[in-house]
Amino acid sequence: MKEFLSELIEIPGVSGYEEQAARRIAREFSPYCDEVQTDSFFNVYGIKRGTAAQQASDRPKVMLAAHMDEIALMVRDIDDKGFIRFTNIGGVDQRILLAQEVTVHGRENLHGIIATVPPHLQAAEDSSKVVKMKDMSIDVGLPVKKVKERVRVGDLITFCSPLVTMQGSMVNGKSIDDRASVVMLTEVMKELDRLQYQAEVYCVATVQEEVGTRGAVISTYRTRPDIGIAIDVTHGETPDAAKEDTHAMDKGVVVCKGPNMHPGLTEKFLEVGKEYGLECQIGIAPRPTGTDARSIQISRSGVPTILLELPLRYMHTTVETLNLNHIKAGARHIALFIASLKEGWQEWLSY
Template sequence: MDSKDFLAEVIQIPGISGYEDAVADRVSGIFKDYCDDVKIDRFFNVYGKKSSGTGENRPKIMLAAHMDEIGLMVKDIDDDGFITFTNIGGVDQRILLSQEVIVHGKETLLGVIGAKPPHLQQGGEADDAVKMKDMAIDVAMPAEKVKELVTIGDVITFKSPLVSMQGSFVNGKSLDDRAGVAVMLETMKELDRLNFCADVYFVATVQEEVGTKGAIISAYNITPDVGIAIDVTHGDTPDASKDDTVSMTKGPAIAMGPNMHQRLTNRMIEIAKEYNIDYQVEVEPGPTGTDARSIQISKSGVPTLLMEIPLRYMHTTVETLNMDTVKDAARILALFIASLKEGWQEWLTY
């Protein structure tokens, strides 16, 4: 499956943190085309395993990218049928007004988050940002019907399909971090063309947006020798500091910092240089806030790396991605895995 087609399909499948069952089912079905064994755990983490080589000293390598997305949840339904809501994950409330949403009740209902038109605003209303608690979703139904179909606690996703832009750029919702899952898919395909000696676990994790819980669970289950988290980072925009962003056209970013294993990170950089694959280095002086932090401290500790995909407008409905970077990241990852041959344990020590 082409990674762009994969993203176009999976970003339309609801998978808000804690409610990933539908997207897990589809991702597992796709993984089965490229993996020797696929399973879903009770929290809906998806595990795809590819094994190659013989002997007892094959490394267990875990790749992790989260498939959960930010979204909304029904809080109440008023007497006119308007739905009030709260957020799950880091939703930027500035983007909410005028969004189309899908309410996942007994039926899926299309709704809009509207606002009082400027003609009816008074005083300084137009100068003040509307708070989430003051917004409501309109599904254009009588209150009685809305209450029949929608229950407090139902989840709400944004309606934002994948859009092709110029060249290799696309935009849409939930590319944080289903772009990372696409990288894993491309890595599976790259490994089919290489000789490697490892048990490679590809994990589409859950609940990253609410505390990397899926990575905690899956790393504990696998006990990998090496962990590689794949997540997004901030792509360059004119209103953001260059110190806080990376280029959208210079390849994936390889993170360096205390959350990442120094020798393995340097090895990955050497691989990118050896095969002339574009890459960038991003300094991450803290725990990164990604699945990498939870993998690193699982059980007695896991040597961990972090591959980052530049993404513009994170946590909005127009997250923008360069598909070329997805393929570059996958090539680096596959070649890195293939490079861990006999004596690979030496790379784990300083």
Template sequence: MDGKELLSRLIEIPGVSGYEDQISDMVRDTFRPYCQEVHQDAFYNVYGKKAGTKQGLGPKVMLAAHLDEIGLMVKDIDEKGFISFTNIGGVDQRILLSQEVYIHGKEKLFGVIGAKPPHLQGKEEAKKAVPVKEMVIDAGLDPKRLKELVSIGDLITFKSPLIDLNEPYVCGKSIDDRAGVVMMYETMKELDKLVFAGEVYFVATAQEEVGTRGAIISTYSVEPDIGIAIDVTHGDTPDASKEETHNMDTGPVIAVGPNMHPKLTDRLMNVAKDNGIDYLIEVEPGLTGTDARSIQVSRQGVPTVLIEFPLRYMHTTVEVLNMDTIKKAARLTALFIASMGEGWEECLTY
């Protein structure tokens, strides 16, 4: 399957943090043809294992891209049948008004987030963002029927299928970080073209959006020698500073800072240079908001690198991605893994 096709399918499957059962099953099935072994754990992390053709000489590498997505959750249902909700993961309340959603109750229900018409608002009121606690979802059902189908704690996802913008840009929801899962899938294919040592665990992690919780658990379980976290970063837009955003068309972004292993990161950059893959650098002075933060300090410590793709409008329903970046990043990652043969430990020595 081609990457865009896979991305389009993945973002259609609900997988709000903590409730990733469906997306986890789908990712498992997607990984299967390209891995020797695939399993899931109790927290819906998916582990795909690929052993190198050169046995015993290379490191145990763990890739991590998260499969969960941000979303909403039913908090209460009032006597008229309006649903109040809370957010799971970081949702900008300003994008919520008038969104179309699915409520995952006993049945999958369609609903809209209501917005008070402008002519009913006072001047002062109109200046302020509407807070989440004042919003409700209208599922168009009478309260009795609604309460039969929906209960407190049910998940709500956004309706926003993948569309093509000007080639090669695509747009949709939850590209953060389903595109990372697609990148792992493409990396598997790339690896099949190469000879590499050691073994590679492709881990699609759960609960990243609520505190990299899936990565904490899965890294402990895999006990890797090297970690490669894969996530999105901010693409350039006119309303954000150049310091905080990245050109959408150059290629993958390699992060540097205390959270990443300096020598391993150098090696990653050298592999990119040697193979003519353009990349950008993102400087992260503190902890990154990605799985890398947890992978690095698992057990006795895991030297970790972070590979990112620029994404515009992160955590909205119209995230925009350059699909070519995924291919470039996958090729870089596969070449990086294949570059570590005998004596790979040397590149970690302080």
């Protein structure tokens, strides 16, 4: 599990350019499901048809969604000294950019550094100011002519930050949002193989979540699920963040409540957790969430949706920190929930 996460976060999968990540994910899904499909936008569908033979009309189709795309940068211009100007793809925090190591995906991959003015050369008032992304540039160590031969406007730039194992079960690295949840999809499939279940399960690794849950829009339309389960990350507690906005890193996955989520189904999900002694925390989202759940819920005629989240520290940085135990625990919880969908499952959808 950790090996797959480690490999996955190093595969570039910038929103809109997920093909390579999709291929790797499809390969990982393949042994654990009946069929793997990939659509023209590179959403990957791992389909499990269920273990119990059922009348087609009375078994639910459950769609799980975890996004494979990552936030990144994109070349906006190259200046006359060969420094690369860039913009963001997804919610990049400009405060953490200076002196980061990056890979510029030009005609060949170039290692680059986001340039920064040394403290010695900063004016007194500059040291307390945030440098704006529009004023930053990337140095790839080549003269302008060679840069322009290798790099064009629109080329992608990803962060370099491989998975690091910390103490206990904690790891950190880039793009754990939301590759950890993609790994969880695989774990759900493995758990399901140990259970009897009737549902038809579509484990979808979605694209373009970071730019507006766009992969979820089209993949949910295509899948036509009866029930949707989005898996994403939420904020883990840190000393400087408000307690009410964060969750413990060691008290289980977060089940999110709010108008974006189906109340009855969410209660059932929590009951299944209680029944099997699985610890979880409650999250609150008073508005449509920023996750795939946002679009799954309002696809076609509407889809009752649950949102499960992994507490993550330092979201949208290169040192996103996660408790690996939560991947396993969340996967088991989802698999047991799916196995609990038996005859009369439609009643769970009533308000």
